[in-house]
Amino acid sequence: MIKYTDSHCHIITLSAHTPMIFGRICNAKYESDWEKLTQIASDKNFVCLGLHPWFLDGRSNDWDKKLYTTLMHNPKIAVGEIGLDKHHPDMQTQQDVFITQLRIAYELSRPVHIHCVGAWERITGIFKRFGKTMPRMVIAHSFNGDAEKISQMIEKYNMYFSYSGKQIARGDRKTIERIQMTPLDRILVESDTDTESNEISELDTTLRGIGDIKNIPVTDLSEQIYQNFQRITQK
Ligand SMILES: [Zn+2]
Numbered sequence: 001m002i003k004y005t006d007s008h009c010h011i012i013t014l015s016a017h018t019p020m021i022f023g024r025i026c027n028a029k030y031e032s033d034w035e036k037l038t039q040i041a042s043d044k045n046f047v048c049l050g051l052h053p054w055f056l057d058g059r060s061n062d063w064d065k066k067l068y069t070t071l072m073h074n075p076k077i078a079v080g081e082i083g084l085d086k087h088h089p090d091m092q093t094q095q096d097v098f099i100t101q102l103r104i105a106y107e108l109s110r111p112v113h114i115h116c117v118g119a120w121e122r123i124t125g126i127f128k129r130f131g132k133t134m135p136r137m138v139i140a141h142s143f144n145g146d147a148e149k150i151s152q153m154i155e156k157y158n159m160y161f162s163y164s165g166k167q168i169a170r171g172d173r174k175t176i177e178r179i180q181m182t183p184l185d186r187i188l189v190e191s192d193t194d195t196e197s198n199e200i201s202e203l204d205t206t207l208r209g210i211g212d213i214k215n216i217p218v219t220d221l222s223e224q225i226y227q228n229f230q231r232i233t234q235k
Contacts, residue, residue, distance in 0.1 A: 008190030048080030079105040080113025105135035120145035162188035168209030
């Protein structure tokens with residue numbers, strides 16, 4: 001049996017249509033998602049609240065207080081999707097908001113779920129400055145950084161690396177290298193979808209792609225990824 005776990009999606013309302021999903025991490029895109037997401041949080045639906053770097057314009061004046069208070073009242077909710085994206089405007093604001101969210105995650109001892117495009121140097125520079133006040137765990141969504149740095153990132157920042165069907169479909173040399181360099185106990189798969197309708201098919205493509213690259217049967221891989229998922233979400 002394949003155990004499907006979705007380590008990055010934007011599903012904010014749930015139907016009963018995907019019983020095959022063993023667990024998922026539902027990330028906020030907008031501040032207006034927070035309330036709905038808080039309501040669906042459960043052992044199976046692990047929720048992350050935060051401000052996504054693409055959608056900072058609509059944030060409220062007291063978003064940081066609101067985030068802190070909501071997290072305080074919900075000890076099992078993490079921080080995400082947060083990060084930096086070089087293709088989006090105003091890097092300074094992106095960085096300020098990102099740093100505030102890292103601080104909140106550290107203070108409340110929550111994992112962070114990261115979006116990063118073309119800015120891993122900048123992000124690891126920020127992590128370095130956080131030093132001993134880094135959040136306790138980092139999940140990188142659709143990881144597209146330097147494959148050579150993966151083992152170092154695991155050691156320094158307790159990182160997990162999630163891959164998507166889109167990355168598998170591209171099948172480029174760098175994606176293959178990243179997956180090869182990611183240890184089995186640190187690898188995750190994701191749909192990055194907004195709806196349940198294509199969730200399983202995205203996860204299936206990703207699992208099969210990674211299974212081929214790492215030469216491991218899909219059922220074994222899905223079991224390993226399920227164990228990784230449990231380790232992240234059950235603390
Ligand atoms: Zn996302």
